[in-house]
Amino acid sequence: MASLEYYVQESQNLAVLGETASYIPALDEQDPSQFAVCLIDENGNQFLAGDTSTSFTLQSISKVISFIYACEEMTLDYVLQYVDVEPTGDSFNSIIRLENTEFGKPFNPMINAGAITITSLLPGQNREEKFQHLCDFMGKMIGKPVKINQEVYESEIKTADRNRSIAYYLKSNHILQGDVESVLDVYFRHCAIEVTVESLARIGLILSNDGVDPITNERFFSKEISKVAKALMLTCGMYNASGKFATFVGLPSKSGVSGGILSVAEHEDLQGLQGKIGIATFGPAIDPIGNSVAGIEFLKRISIEYDLSIF
Numbered sequence: 001m002a003s004l005e006y007y008v009q010e011s012q013n014l015a016v017l018g019e020t021a022s023y024i025p026a027l028d029e030q031d032p033s034q035f036a037v038c039l040i041d042e043n044g045n046q047f048l049a050g051d052t053s054t055s056f057t058l059q060s061i062s063k064v065i066s067f068i069y070a071c072e073e074m075t076l077d078y079v080l081q082y083v084d085v086e087p088t089g090d091s092f093n094s095i096i097r098l099e100n101t102e103f104g105k106p107f108n109p110m111i112n113a114g115a116i117t118i119t120s121l122l123p124g125q126n127r128e129e130k131f132q133h134l135c136d137f138m139g140k141m142i143g144k145p146v147k148i149n150q151e152v153y154e155s156e157i158k159t160a161d162r163n164r165s166i167a168y169y170l171k172s173n174h175i176l177q178g179d180v181e182s183v184l185d186v187y188f189r190h191c192a193i194e195v196t197v198e199s200l201a202r203i204g205l206i207l208s209n210d211g212v213d214p215i216t217n218e219r220f221f222s223k224e225i226s227k228v229a230k231a232l233m234l235t236c237g238m239y240n241a242s243g244k245f246a247t248f249v250g251l252p253s254k255s256g257v258s259g260g261i262l263s264v265a266e267h268e269d270l271q272g273l274q275g276k277i278g279i280a281t282f283g284p285a286i287d288p289i290g291n292s293v294a295g296i297e298f299l300k301r302i303s304i305e306y307d308l309s310i311f
């Protein structure tokens, strides 16, 4: 049986096949050859490899956290009045279905239209409060204060015409709540939250254990919401490659264009890791769909080797 170290190396070699995201200029400055992996199990045992000290921005991975937090605070029933739970098969920033469907309700919270809508539902009197509440929620899970990458945030704000179009369209259909520019500001800020693979894997572990951190026994969200979030990750989390990812990897996962992937797994002995497992990978070279080339490769290889697929 090949070691995890071997798969990290093999996957990193394939990073040359991808490119850093260029539509957000600050992300294009990342070193495309980087690769980092963290797996953490329910007893706190960790596997760490690669450039693990590098911070990266959550980008679309923040959609899982904002969705969970909105459901926790506002109830799942309320949130589902504004966003559906169906995959689209379209790119993450597609606008087409907002016009084609009745009421213009976004298909799911893992695409931009859905996530921007979710951001508009977050509790708080103004943009600062809304963002702070979300940061507090996430900060408790990772055990440290959350901060954003100012350069990435500003870079995205300047180049966000597409997201602005989506948001104004949602507003015209009475789906997006509140002031469009404030909502977008909170959305860009949560996309620009910085993490390391270690902190991201901890969130994966909490998801794997249905909302409870198995190391501290602290509950952050309900089992019901955890199940919905994982179902959405599996069906919609890897953009319009979610079907292939479910077929060939079979782990609830969410990627971001910065090159991060958050995954949830379970195993009786994954190179010494046992029980519920959170996985985070970071490799900024992404494929045309927006998923990290090295990250996908690593998850595919270990899923086959250790039979990790939930199916």
Ligand SMILES: NC(=O)CC[C@H](N)C(=O)O
Residues within 6 Å of the ligand: 058, 059, 060, 061, 092, 093, 112, 156, 163, 188, 191, 255, 256, 257, 258, 290
């Ligand atoms: N797929 C992504 O990671 C997209 C996130 C990015 N901030 C955007 O809204 O375009």
